[in-house]
Amino acid sequence: MERGLIIFLxxxxxxxxxxxxxxxxxxxxxxxxHLSIDQFLHNYDQFIDTTYPDMKPTRELxxxxxxxxxxxxxxxxxxxxxxxxxxxxxxxxVDTVISNDKxxxxxxxxxxxxPILFVGVHCSKEELARREQSRGDREIGLAHSQxxxxxxxxxxxxxxxTEELSPAEGAEKILSYINSDQEYSAFKKLNRRKGSVL
Numbered sequence: 001m002e003r004g005l006i007i008f009l010x011x012x013x014x015x016x017x018x019x020x021x022x023x024x025x026x027x028x029x030x031x032x033x034h035l036s037i038d039q040f041l042h043n044y045d046q047f048i049d050t051t052y053p054d055m056k057p058t059r060e061l062x063x064x065x066x067x068x069x070x071x072x073x074x075x076x077x078x079x080x081x082x083x084x085x086x087x088x089x090x091x092x093x094v095d096t097v098i099s100n101d102k103x104x105x106x107x108x109x110x111x112x113x114x115p116i117l118f119v120g121v122h123c124s125k126e127e128l129a130r131r132e133q134s135r136g137d138r139e140i141g142l143a144h145s146q147x148x149x150x151x152x153x154x155x156x157x158x159x160x161x162t163e164e165l166s167p168a169e170g171a172e173k174i175l176s177y178i179n180s181d182q183e184y185s186a187f188k189k190l191n192r193r194k195g196s197v198l
Contacts, residue, residue, distance in 0.1 A: 004090040006082060006114055007032070007174065008187065011121030012143040012150050013097055014131040016162030016170065020121065021093040023171035030178065033085055037096040040078045044070065075103060079110050086114050099146045101193040108192055118186040119174060120159040122151070127163050157186045 007024070009017040021034045048055070078096065085092045098104045123131075128143035158177045160170040 001089045003115055004086040004088065004092060005178070005184075006086055006092050006094060006111065006116045007119060008094045008116050009119050009121050010098075010150065010153065010156070011123065011162075012128060012146040013138055014128050014135065014143045015121045015123045016160075016167060017095050017121050019167035020160065020162070020170045020174070021095050023167045024093060024174065027171070027175065030091060030175065032091045032093050034093045034095060035078065035082055035085070037075065037078050040074050040081075041071075044074060072102075076106060079107050083110055083114065086111075097146060097150065099149050105192045108190065112188065112190075115184055116187040117174070117178065117184045118153075118157045120151070120153070120156040121170070122159060122161045123163055153190070155186045155189060157182070157184050 009020060011017050018036065018038075021032075021036070024032050025034055075096075082092050082094055098107055123143075125144055125147060128147070129140070132138045132140050132143060158174060160173055162170060165173065
C-alpha cells in the first residue's frame with residue numbers, strides 16, 4: 001500500500017486555503033481528508049469546556065499565554081495525525097499556518113520523506129486586509145505579520161493566486177496537477193530553517 005498524498009497548502013491566514021480544501025473535498029474523483037489546525041484547537045477548547053464546565057481560574061493569564069503553552073503540543077499532535085493518515089494510505093489536505101522556524105522544523109523533521117505536494121496559496125497584502133475586515137473572526141493585521149515568513153520559499157510544485165482564481169478553480173488546478181502524474185519534489189528540496197521562533 002502506498003502512503004497517502006499530503007497536499008501542503010502554504011499561505012497566510014485568510015489567503016483562501018480552507019476554501020480550496022472544501023472544494024477539493026467536494027469532488028468525487030480523489031478522496032481527501034481535510035486536516036485543519038483550527039479544528040484541533042477548537043476540539044481542545046470543547047474538551048475543556050465540556051469536561052470542566054465549572055472551572056474558574058484563580059489567576060489571570062496575560063494575552064497569548066494559553067496559546068504559547070498549548071500550541072506546541074497540539075501542533076505536534078496535528079503533524080503526527082497527518083503522518084498517521086498518510087501511513088494509512090489516506091490523502092490529506094494540510095490547512096495550517098507555519099509561521100516560525102520551530103513549527104516548520106517540527107513539520108519538516110516528521111514529514112519530509114512523505115509524498116508532499118507543496119502548493120503556494122498567494123494573495124496580496126491589500127486583499128488579505130480586506131478579507132480580515134470582512135471575516136470579522138481574525139485579528140486585523142495577522143496575515144500581514146505572517147506574510148514575509150510564509151512566502152519566503154522560492155519554489156513550489158504549484159502556485160495558486162486566490163485573487164485571480166475562485167476556490168473551485170484553485171481546487172481544479174491542484175487536481176489537474178495531481179492527475180498529470182508530475183513529480184512532487186519542491187518540499188524535498190527545502191532544508192531545516194534556522195532563525196527566530198515567534
